[in-house]
Amino acid sequence: MKFLQSPAVKVGLSISVATGLYGISFGALSVAAGLDFLQTMALSLLLFSGGSQFAFIGVVGGGGTGAAAAGAAALLGIRNFVYAMQMNAMLGPRGWRRPAAAQLTIDESTATASGQLDPGEQQRGFWTAGAGVFVLWNLFTAVGAVAGDALGDPKLWGLDGAAVAAFLGLLWPRLKGREPAAIAAVCALATVLAVPLLPSGVPILVAAAVAGLIGWFTHRPVPQGLEPDIEPYAEPYAAHDAEHMQLPARRQEPDAGRSGGRSAEGPGG
Amino acid sequence: MSLWGWILVACALAYATKLAGYLVPAAWMKNPRMSRVAATLTIGLLASLTMVNTFASGQELVLDARLGALAAAALALVLRAPFLVVVLAGAAAAALLRLAGWG
Numbered sequence: 535m536k537f538l539q540s541p542a543v544k545v546g547l548s549i550s551v552a553t554g555l556y557g558i559s560f561g562a563l564s565v566a567a568g569l570d571f572l573q574t575m576a577l578s579l580l581l582f583s584g585g586s587q588f589a590f591i592g593v594v595g596g597g598g599t600g601a602a603a604a605g606a607a608a609l610l611g612i613r614n615f616v617y618a619m620q621m622n623a624m625l626g627p628r629g630w631r632r633p634a635a636a637q638l639t640i641d642e643s644t645a646t647a648s649g650q651l652d653p654g655e656q657q658r659g660f661w662t663a664g665a666g667v668f669v670l671w672n673l674f675t676a677v678g679a680v681a682g683d684a685l686g687d688p689k690l691w692g693l694d695g696a697a698v699a700a701f702l703g704l705l706w707p708r709l710k711g712r713e714p715a716a717i718a719a720v721c722a723l724a725t726v727l728a729v730p731l732l733p734s735g736v737p738i739l740v741a742a743a744v745a746g747l748i749g750w751f752t753h754r755p756v757p758q759g760l761e762p763d764i765e766p767y768a769e770p771y772a773a774h775d776a777e778h779m780q781l782p783a784r785r786q787e788p789d790a791g792r793s794g795g796r797s798a799e800g801p802g803g
Numbered sequence: 804m805s806l807w808g809w810i811l812v813a814c815a816l817a818y819a820t821k822l823a824g825y826l827v828p829a830a831w832m833k834n835p836r837m838s839r840v841a842a843t844l845t846i847g848l849l850a851s852l853t854m855v856n857t858f859a860s861g862q863e864l865v866l867d868a869r870l871g872a873l874a875a876a877a878l879a880l881v882l883r884a885p886f887l888v889v890v891l892a893g894a895a896a897a898a899l900l901r902l903a904g905w906g
Contacts, residue, residue: 552885555887556886556887556890558887559886559887559890569806569810573806573807573810576810576811576814577810577813577814580811580814580817580818581810581813581814581817581818582817583817585845585849586813586817588852589848589852590810590813592852592855592856593852593855594806595856596855596856596859597861599809600804600805600806600808600809600810600812601804601809603809603813604809604810604812604813604816606848606852607813607816607817608813608816608817608820609844609848610844610845610848610849611816611817611820611821612820612840612841612844612845613841613842613844613845614817614820614821614824615820615821615823615824615841616824616832616837616838616841617821617824618820618821618822618823618824618825619824619825619827619829619831619832620824620832621824621825622824622825622829623829623832627825632822632825633822635825636818636821636822636824636825637818637821639821639824689897689901690898690901691894691898692868692872692893692894692895692896692897692898692899692901693894693897694856694868694869694872694897695868695869695871695872695875695893695894695895695896695897695898696872696890696891696893696894696897697856697893698853698856698857698869698872698873698876698893698897699872699873699875699876699879699889699890699891699892699893699894700886700889700890700893701849701852701853701856702853702873702876702877702880702889702893703876703880703886703889703890704849705846705849705850705853706880708845708846708849709846714846717843717846717847717850718846718847718849718850719850720847721846721847721848721850721851722850722851722853722854724851725850725851725854725855726854726858726864729854729855729858729859729862729863729864730862730863730864731862732862733862734859734861734862737851737855737859738848738851738852738855740851741847741848741850741851742844742847742848742851744847745843745844745846745847745848746840746843746844746847748843748847749836749839749840749841749842749843749844750836750839750840752839
């Protein structure tokens with residue numbers, strides 16, 4: 535079948551499977567944080583942005599208010615605005631495709647489309663990765679939520695430790711270079727200082743304000759930290775394509791040079 | 804407002820953010836300051852969330868089994884483990900430390 539022979543479709547499908555599996559950890563952590571099954575599914579279906587979803591349940595699980603949780607989730611989602619502008623310029627969706635594309639604009643779909651040069655392949659990559667991640671992320675969120683409910687006391691299974699690991703795993707790929715690491719350190723310190731002084735959830739917003747001010751008042755472009763969190767063309771497709779096209783591996787990737795190669799987030803943003 | 808209300812607010816804001824990117828003039832994309840703020844915000848929030856989930860218990864700072872989870876996750880990330888393995892390492896470290904009687 536021709537559709538399945540498209541490199542962008544292959545990449546999109548493999549990313550969908552890899553990312554969709556993380557939905558299990560989101561579903562389990564969400565019910566451990568105190569959300570019920572339907573609330574967990576609402577976040578995966580409607581919010582559909584991994585980082586923001588983890589942020590929401592992270593604040594709620596830490597005893598923060600719903601307002602602080604929504605604030606943290608919204609701020610983490612600002613990245614998707616930039617992705618959306620890029621995808622609008624690249625794909626130019628019209629009619630009903632535009633609101634659909636908006637919902638599917640995440641790290642994975644943006645990265646898959648951006649890695650292709652041919653406009654048709656860009657389209658196929660975006661829609662395959664976006665729709666594929668959407669279906670599997672929601673399916674595995676449901677699995678995780680049901681499993682998490684059955685586990686009983688979340689602390690006994692170390693689920694609070696899993697949340698710590700998840701946030702570090704989301705942060706890690708963005709810490710390439712001295713500047714992102716310095717921003718992370720400053721914001722971590724601001725958080726720890728603010729925790730005893732402010733209500734739960736608010737220290738996260740303080741750190742966001744610090745980070746936003748750093749970004750606003752420094753002028754050098756930040757080369758790392760805003761690319762989609764995944765490198766879909768790392769392995770094995772880059773090597774495969776290179777053999778076929780007689781090109782050096784990874785030529786088609788605009789942000790080659792990132793050393794990651796690991797998907798870190800679930801539906802990005 | 805109930806938790807459900809805030810969930811729906813968060814969902815609406817997330818979708819509006821995405822849709823807005825498809826509706827603004829293309830020239831906005833050339834504004835480097837906006838991309839920069841979006842990038843630093845993302846890094847700062849994730850660093851902050853990591854700290855809160857490791858050290859905060861309500862308004863108190865505590866050292867407990869979650870510190871072991873942070874260390875185990877960092878080790879897994881250094882070893883380039885996939886995300887799911889990183890999460891499992893964090894859970895296992897916290898659970899085992901509690902089993903051993905700490906935190």
